[in-house]
Amino acid sequence: MNLGFIGTGNIVSDVIIGISKSKIKYKKIIISPRNKKKALYLKKNLKNIIIAKDNQEVVNKADLVFLGILPKVGEVILPKLQFRNKQIIVSFMSTTKYLKLKKLIKTKSIIIRAIPMPPIRLGKGPVAIFPPNKKIKSFFDKIGTTIEIKNEKLSKNFWTISGTMASFYELLNILSKWLIRKKTNSLDSQKYVTLLYSALAELALTNSSKPLKNLVDEQTPGGLNWQGVNELRKSGYYRLLEKSLKKIYKRL
Numbered sequence: 001m002n003l004g005f006i007g008t009g010n011i012v013s014d015v016i017i018g019i020s021k022s023k024i025k026y027k028k029i030i031i032s033p034r035n036k037k038k039a040l041y042l043k044k045n046l047k048n049i050i051i052a053k054d055n056q057e058v059v060n061k062a063d064l065v066f067l068g069i070l071p072k073v074g075e076v077i078l079p080k081l082q083f084r085n086k087q088i089i090v091s092f093m094s095t096t097k098y099l100k101l102k103k104l105i106k107t108k109s110i111i112i113r114a115i116p117m118p119p120i121r122l123g124k125g126p127v128a129i130f131p132p133n134k135k136i137k138s139f140f141d142k143i144g145t146t147i148e149i150k151n152e153k154l155s156k157n158f159w160t161i162s163g164t165m166a167s168f169y170e171l172l173n174i175l176s177k178w179l180i181r182k183k184t185n186s187l188d189s190q191k192y193v194t195l196l197y198s199a200l201a202e203l204a205l206t207n208s209s210k211p212l213k214n215l216v217d218e219q220t221p222g223g224l225n226w227q228g229v230n231e232l233r234k235s236g237y238y239r240l241l242e243k244s245l246k247k248i249y250k251r252l
């Protein structure tokens with residue numbers, strides 16, 4: 001099986017690095033020449049990568065085609081590409097809906113929308129897909145955990161949550177910068193914050209049969225964590241977060 005990628009940007013690089021470390025069986029990975037720097041990096045550092053001369057060559061040589069372009073680019077380039085009937089196309093494009101993709105692609109290809117996230121390069125994290133598809137589920141299960149979604153409206157909710165990644169990283173950044181301002185060196189600051197939050201997320205994951213609320217409520221009344229969460233609640237921090245989710249959802 002040959003895998004083809006149109007748009008060699010951030011998320012495609014993460015997915016390809018994840019694939020290269022996984023048990024996914026493939027012959028070649030064919031990537032489009034843009035972005036040139038990222039394409040050359042992947043070719044230099046990983047095995048069996050071919051940089052195609054253009055997007056059509058990616059489509060021609062691949063059994064599975066992944067779309068890692070921005071929605072506005074997809075609208076321009078997809079109608080010009082000749083896909084094959086029954087060829088499987090997996091779109092990572094956030095705001096381009098299933099029916100729109102069908103119109104842009106024209107042939108009777110099998111279209112799946114997927115939400116890979118950067119930790120896929122570590123072979124970790126959820127990948128929500130719509131509509132459900134056995135082959136694609138099994139593919140992403142080798143570089144993460146696939147969540148099949150039966151209806152596109154529901155998949156919008158998952159896209160919304162995926163849009164909180166940067167605000168999570170900004171939280172880590174602010175905490176780490178605070179420690180640096182308090183005279184801890186930057187390496188130790190970053191190490192403390194990232195180790196703490198990855199361990200907290202791991203603990204939450206092991207507790208996933210119980211409500212997350214339990215982890216919030218088990219704080220000692222009057223303790224530091226109790227103070228922290230209540231102060232942020234009172235200030236409207238979490239209401240703002242929900243407001244932001246609503247706005248992200250509206251764009252999808």
Ligand SMILES: NC(=O)c1ccc[n+]([C@@H]2O[C@H](COP(=O)([O-])OP(=O)(O)OC[C@H]3O[C@@H](n4cnc5c(N)ncnc54)[C@H](OP(=O)(O)O)[C@@H]3O)[C@@H](O)[C@H]2O)c1
Nearest residue numbers: 007008009010011034035068069070071073092093094116
């Ligand atoms: N980043 C994420 O975590 C993430 C997660 C899930 C889904 N997505 C979705 O994945 C898509 C890509 O996101 P991204 O963050 O990876 O963006 P990105 O880094 O900007 O990647 C987009 C890539 O498309 C290339 N491109 C532009 N015009 C092209 C054309 N005509 N033909 C082929 N390639 C072309 C760009 O090359 P140049 O640099 O040369 O312009 C760039 O390498 C988006 O639709 C996004 O919604 C992203």
